[in-house]
Amino acid sequence: MATWKTSLLQDSASPLMEQLTFFHNHALLILLMITVLVGYLMGTLFFNKFNYRFLLEGQTIEIIWTILPAVTLIFIALPSLQLLYLLDEVNNPLISIKTIGHQWYWSYEYSDFKNFEFDSYMIPPTEMTLNNFRLLDVDNRTVMPFNSQIRLVITAADVLHSWTIPTLSVKVDATPGRLNQISFLINRTGLLYGQCSEICGANHSFMPIVIESISPTFFIKWISKMN
Helix, strand or coil, X not given: CCCCCCCCCCCCCCHHHHHHHHHHHHHHHHHHHHHHHHHHHHHHHHHCCCCCHHHHCCHHHHHHHHHHHHXXXXXXXXXXXXXXXXXXXXXXXXXXXXXXXXXXXXXEEECCCCCEEEEECECCHHHCCCCCCCCCCECCCEEEECCCEEEEXXXXXXXXXXXXXXXXXXXXXECECCCEEEEEXXXXXXXXXXXXXXXXXXXXXXXXXXXXXECHHHHHHHHHHHC
C-alpha cells in the first residue's frame, strides 16, 4: 500500500500491475531522453554563437526530426496496445463477485455461494483502533483468494462511482443501470486498499475499499462460515 513520501507507484499485487509498472518505467526513460536532447539543443542555440543554419534549415534535418518522433511513438504505442488488450481480456474466472456503489458505501454479492452479500462502510474516526488506517479501513473487508482468477461485476444504485484498487491496476466505473466487469488475479496475500475515484457527492472521500487476500483454503473456510 502507499506510505508517506512515496514518489513511485505502489508495490504491485497482480501480474497486470507489474506489466503496467514496467511500461511506466519504459515510457519515463523515453521521456527523459527526449527532455535531455531537446534541452541540450535549446541550450546550445541560446548560449552558443556558432552558425546553426544547417540545424534550423535543410532537408536532412527535417527528415531526421520527422522520423525520430515516429519511431519513438512506435516504441511507446506497441507495448501500450498490448497492455490494453491484456487489461480487457477476461479469462475463465474461478469466482464472480458483484459490487454495487451507493452513496456512500459499497455492497458486495458473492452470487456463486448461495447469494451471500454484505455492506462495507468506512470505520468512523471515533471507532478506530491503533491498527486502523484513517479514511481507509472498513467494517467488512472484501475477502478474495490469491492465485485465483477473479471476475468482478460492477454497477451503482444511485450515481456514478468508481471502484479502484491501485495495486491491482483496477479502476472501473460503477454506472447506474449498467454492468461493467473486470478480471484480475492477486498474486500475494495481504490487505489491499482503494477508494472511490469518481466524484459522487458530499461523502465521496468516505467510501474506501479494502480487499483481504487469503489462501483458497482459508477462503473456502471463510465462505462456509459466513453461509
